[in-house]
Amino acid sequence: MPLLLPARAELVEFYIGIDSRPTLTSGPYIGQVNPNAGRLTFFYGHAYGYVPGFQPHGQSAFDNNHYHGISSYSYTGPADNPITLNTNSNSRIPESSTAQPPITLILATDGIHAGKLVSARTAEHYSDRRIQSVWWLNDPARYGPGSPEWAMFYSSGGTRTNTLAGAQVALELVEKSGGLHVGSADQLDILSDPGDRHPLGDGNLIDFTPVFWAEGNAPAGHYWASFKLVDISTEGDRTPTPESGLFWLDFQVAPEPALAIAPAVNLTLPLVTPGYVLEGAASLDGPWTPVTLPHGVHSGNQQTVTFPAAGAIQLFRLRKE
Numbered sequence: 603m604p605l606l607l608p609a610r611a612e613l614v615e616f617y618i619g620i621d622s623r624p625t626l627t628s629g630p631y632i633g634q635v636n637p638n639a640g641r642l643t644f645f646y647g648h649a650y651g652y653v654p655g656f657q658p659h660g661q662s663a664f665d666n667n668h669y670h671g672i673s674s675y676s677y678t679g680p681a682d683n684p685i686t687l688n689t690n691s692n693s694r695i696p697e698s699s700t701a702q703p704p705i706t707l708i709l710a711t712d713g714i715h716a717g718k719l720v721s722a723r724t725a726e727h728y729s730d731r732r733i734q735s736v737w738w739l740n741d742p743a744r745y746g747p748g749s750p751e752w753a754m755f756y757s758s759g760g761t762r763t764n765t766l767a768g769a770q771v772a773l774e775l776v777e778k779s780g781g782l783h784v785g786s787a788d789q790l791d792i793l794s795d796p797g798d799r800h801p802l803g804d805g806n807l808i809d810f811t812p813v814f815w816a817e818g819n820a821p822a823g824h825y826w827a828s829f830k831l832v833d834i835s836t837e838g839d840r841t842p843t844p845e846s847g848l849f850w851l852d853f854q855v856a857p858e859p860a861l862a863i864a865p866a867v868n869l870t871l872p873l874v875t876p877g878y879v880l881e882g883a884a885s886l887d888g889p890w891t892p893v894t895l896p897h898g899v900h901s902g903n904q905q906t907v908t909f910p911a912a913g914a915i916q917l918f919r920l921r922k923e
Contacts, residue, residue, distance in 0.1 A: 612751055615728060616695075617645040618771060618808055618831060619736035620764040620843065621671060630681055637675040637686045642771065642831040642846040644673035645736070645762065646695065646728075647754055667750060668757040670697065673831065673849040688830075689848040696728045696852060704824055704852035705729050707816055714790060719855055721814040731814070731851075736762055737806035766805025769843050770835040773812070774799045776848055778827035781820050785813045799832065805843075814853055822857040826850055865911035869918055873905045878920045885915065893918065 621638045649667050672693055677684035696702035705726055707719035723730040736755060740763070745751035755763060775784065775793035784793040792800045792812075802808045816825060828850045833842035871880070881890040898907035909916070 612745075613647060613649050613754065614732045614734050615647055615730045616733045617647050617669065617736045617739075617762075618733060618766070618802070618805075619643055619645060619669075619762045620766065621674065621761065622764045623759075623761045631677045631684060634677070634681075634684070637677060638671065638847065641675060641844045642673075642769075642833060643671050643762075644733075644829075644831060644846055644849050645669040646672055646697065649750060649754060667754040669754075669762055672697075673829075673846040675847045687847075693848060694850045694852055700727070702727060704826070704854035706856050707814070707820075707825070707853050709818065710815075714788065715785075715813065715815055717818045718815045719818060719820060721812075721853060732811045733802070733808065734810075735766055735806050735808040737766065738809065766808075766843070768835060768837065768840055769805030769833045770837075771802045771805050771808060772799040772832050772834045773802055773810075774830050774832050774845075776828040776830055779825045781816050782825040782827055782853065783815050784827060785815060787811065787813060790815075793827075799834065801834065805833075814851065816853075816855055820855045822855045825853045825855065867909045867911055867916055867918075868906055869909065870904055870906045871920060873900060878922055881919055881921055883917045886917065890919070890921070 619642075621636065621641055621643045623636045624639055626632055626634055626636050646669065647667070648670055670692060671690070672695060674690045674692075676687050676690035678687055679685045692698065696705065705721060705728055706724070708722055708724065710716050710718050710720045710722075721729065721731055739745060739751040739755035741751075745755070773793070775796055775798045777796055778784065778793075783791055785791050786800075792798075802810050814825075814827065828848050830848050831846035833845070835842055880893045880895055882893040883890045893909075896907050896909070898905040
């Protein structure tokens with residue numbers, strides 16, 4: 603079972619905000635109107651922990667905190683006549699660029715999810731599903747200049763700082779794989795069918811942790827769900843904030859764990875061997891051929907190296923050159 607970790611004090615991994623960049627500042631469509639401008643956006647907050655003396659790109663560690671737009675609208679096609687898409691190439695968690703497997707669902711032992719396989723914060727990256735508004739980071743009384751929260755809030759050129767005041771944001775289910783359920787800490791199913799919406803509350807006060815789960819006997823494999831963010835506010839004559847693009851969350855039910863023991867040969871020899879060559883053979887009659895010495899474990903003036911067992915008999919010798 604993955605190692606369960608305590609909750610973080612301040613920064614979370616996922617945020618909801620607004621993309622206020624009027625034009626694109628990088629990529630093949632640089633300078634063109636940003637198709638995601640003014641939209642609700644699901645962000646991954648890429649935070650750099652403090653490491654004394656670490657200064658990426660000549661900045662302090664916290665200065666490099668930034669957002670990844672997971673639910674952004676994007677362009678495709680020729681630069682002079684692009685087509686707008688309601689998703690993008692970085693629309694999945696775990697992010698495709700990391701090549702990380704889907705997040706593992708683990709067995710719950712208490713509460714309403716006892717006996718079920720659930721999403722939970724573990725040693726796996728992206729496993730903390732807590733989602734907050736970016737405005738939780740905008741608290742000068744707690745997060746002054748130079749703090750990681752301040753750096754995250756004002757990152758990306760300050761283009762994620764628009765207020766969500768007046769917005770009532772909901773998470774809408776677009777599609778999900780069979781066997782995966784979407785719930786919360788106190789409700790087993792909050793989103794069951796495409797089009798179902800779960801209110802997350804006032805835009806600037808969003809703080810919600812969904813629970814994704816499967817039955818305890820669910821078959822091993824890949825499970826997923828796709829969503830978008832919508833503003834369901836109906837107050838007065840306010841124009842709702844445009845909805846986000848689509849994004850996906852990927853999970854897995856892992857196969858039963860198993861241990862594999864491979865036969866191997868541990869060979870101990872002097873740490874210093876200049877003037878000698880290590881040779882191997884399948885019999886005393888040879889042929890004896892040079893063996894490349896792998897990295898080993900050092901202890902005093904000895905080293906121990908490991909070779910996979912390649913046959914019924916393996917012989918080694920150190921021959922003086």
